[in-house]
Amino acid sequence: MAEPGGNALTWKEFGEEHLDALTGLAEACLAADGGLPLFARRPLLRARLLQTRTLGGWQDGGLVAAVGVGTGGQPATSTGLVHPAWRGRGLGSRLLSWADEQAGDADLLLTTESCSPGADALFTARGFELTFTEWVLRHDLTTLPAVARPDGVTTEPVTLDSELFETYRASFADRPGFGAPTAEDWLGDLRDDDEYRPDLSLIARGPDGTAVGFLNVIDNWIDQVGVVPGWRQRRVGAYLVAAALRSLAGDGAREAWLCVNDNNSAAALYRRLDFADAGRRARYLRRRA
Numbered sequence: 001m002a003e004p005g006g007n008a009l010t011w012k013e014f015g016e017e018h019l020d021a022l023t024g025l026a027e028a029c030l031a032a033d034g035g036l037p038l039f040a041r042r043p044l045l046r047a048r049l050l051q052t053r054t055l056g057g058w059q060d061g062g063l064v065a066a067v068g069v070g071t072g073g074q075p076a077t078s079t080g081l082v083h084p085a086w087r088g089r090g091l092g093s094r095l096l097s098w099a100d101e102q103a104g105d106a107d108l109l110l111t112t113e114s115c116s117p118g119a120d121a122l123f124t125a126r127g128f129e130l131t132f133t134e135w136v137l138r139h140d141l142t143t144l145p146a147v148a149r150p151d152g153v154t155t156e157p158v159t160l161d162s163e164l165f166e167t168y169r170a171s172f173a174d175r176p177g178f179g180a181p182t183a184e185d186w187l188g189d190l191r192d193d194d195e196y197r198p199d200l201s202l203i204a205r206g207p208d209g210t211a212v213g214f215l216n217v218i219d220n221w222i223d224q225v226g227v228v229p230g231w232r233q234r235r236v237g238a239y240l241v242a243a244a245l246r247s248l249a250g251d252g253a254r255e256a257w258l259c260v261n262d263n264n265s266a267a268a269l270y271r272r273l274d275f276a277d278a279g280r281r282a283r284y285l286r287r288r289a
Contacts, residue, residue: 008059009057009058009059009064009065010057010058010059011055011056011057011058012055012056012058013053013054013055013056014049014054014055014056014063014066015050015054016046016050018056018063019042019045019046021056021062021063022045022049022063022066023040023042023045024062024063025063025064025065025066025081025083026039026040026045026081026114027040028083028084028085029081029082029083029084029114029116030114030279031084032084032116033084033114033115033116033279034114034136034277034278034279034280035112035113035114035115035136035278035279035280035281036113036114036136036259036279036281037136037257037278038113039113039114044113048068048079048111048113049066049067049068049079049081050068051068051069051070051071051077051078051079052068052069052070052071052072052102053068053069053071053102054066054067054068054069055067055095055098057086057091059086063083064082064083064085064086064091065080065081065082065083065086065091065092065094065095066080066081066095067079067080067081067095067096067098067099068080069098069099069102069103071102071103071104071106073106074106074107075103075106075107075108075109075285076102076103076104076106076107076108076109077108077109077110077111078099078102078103078108078109078110078111079110079111079112079113080092080095080096080099080110080112081114082095087118088118092118092119092122093122096110096122096123096126105288106288107285107286107287107288108128108285108286109131109283109284109285110123110128110283110284110285111283112281112282112283112284113281114279114281115133115279115280115281115282120282123284124284126286127286128284128285128286129284129285129286130282130283130284131283131284131285132261132282132283133261133262133280133281133282133283134259134260134261134262134280134281134282135259135260135261135262135267135277135279135280136257136258136259136277136278136279136280136281137257137258137259137260137267137270137271137275137276137277137278138255138256138257138275138276138278139245139255139256139257139258139273139274139275139276140254140255140274140276141245141248141249141253141254141255141256142254143274144242144245144246144249145241145242145245145273145274146242147235147238147239147241147242147243147273148235148239149239150234150235150236150239152206152207153204153205153206153212153234153236153239154204154205155202155203155204155205155239155240155243156202156203156205157198157199157200157201157202157203158198158201158202158203158214158216159198159203160187160190160191160198161187162183163203163211164187164203164211164214165183165186165187166183166211167203167211167212167213167214167226167228168186168214168224168226170226170228170229171213171214171226171227171228172226174229190216193218195218195219196216196217196218197217197218197219200217200244200247200248200251201214201215201216201217201244202214202215202240202243202244204227204236204239204240206231211228212227212228212230212231212236213225213226213227213228213231213236213237213240214226214240215240215241215243215244217244217247217248220248220253220255220256220257221256221257221258222241222244222256222257222258223258225237225240225241225258225266237266237269238269238272238273241269241270241273242273244256245273257278258270258275259281262280
């Protein structure tokens with residue numbers, strides 16, 4: 001078919017053999033919009049785009065638009081991308097209409113790891129509700145924040161045991177949407193992650209030795225920071241983050257990353273510690289009934 005402006009696109013399915021092309025497309029979108037840099041890695045690309053049905057737009061052998069739709073559950077799920085140079089030509093609307101058709105009678109959940117203002121406007125105009133949004137924050141480790149140690153608090157590397165899990169549970173149980181995993185599942189996920197850094201992850205203790213907070217590091221990501229309710233507002237979280245940044249810098253990392261929900265008060269803390277906005281990831285849902 002002929003696209004606006006006289007550019008001819010070929011539309012066809014894509015698969016595992018097109019991962020290099022998908023990587024290039026994801027990298028171009030991340031460069032333009034920011035977002036989760038892990039999106040350009042193959043495990044997440046596979047999960048988001050190599051779904052039940054796929055459709056890609058190709059021009060002169062290059063992939064300029066792509067969408068995947070998973071139809072095996074309720075809701076159906078979809079992720080789509082349009083190369084920045086090809087936006088404003090109706091390709092995003094076409095991908096969304098195609099995904100909607102594939103979903104059939106199921107609700108449709110849109111996942112974007114590199115959200116742009118144009119995508120947000122399109123999804124909202126088509127009746128999708130924003131159900132989740134998370135800021136991606138980056139810290140340049142050439143400059144490190146100084147946070148005084150809270151009175152009576154000591155820190156040490158974590159041990160993957162029941163105490164760490166109970167500290168996590170106590171820190172997050174009062175948060176909306178807490179999923180209440182089992183200790184076996186939560187600790188098992190950490191043990192199975194090849195990039196988990198127990199040597200850089202920390203547990204904080206109060207004067208009596210009781211655990212009052214924790215921080216987990218995966219690769220150069222601060223994955224989770226938690227403080228038990230009775231110890232909040234005492235700089236424990238800020239101290240843990242600053243200590244982790246120093247450790248990452250000492251380990252040779254040049255940058256550190258984290259994600260924070262837009263309604264999480266900790267976002268202000270991270271920005272005070274010189275984390276900078278590096279994009280947004282989001283979820284949008286349209287219910288059939």
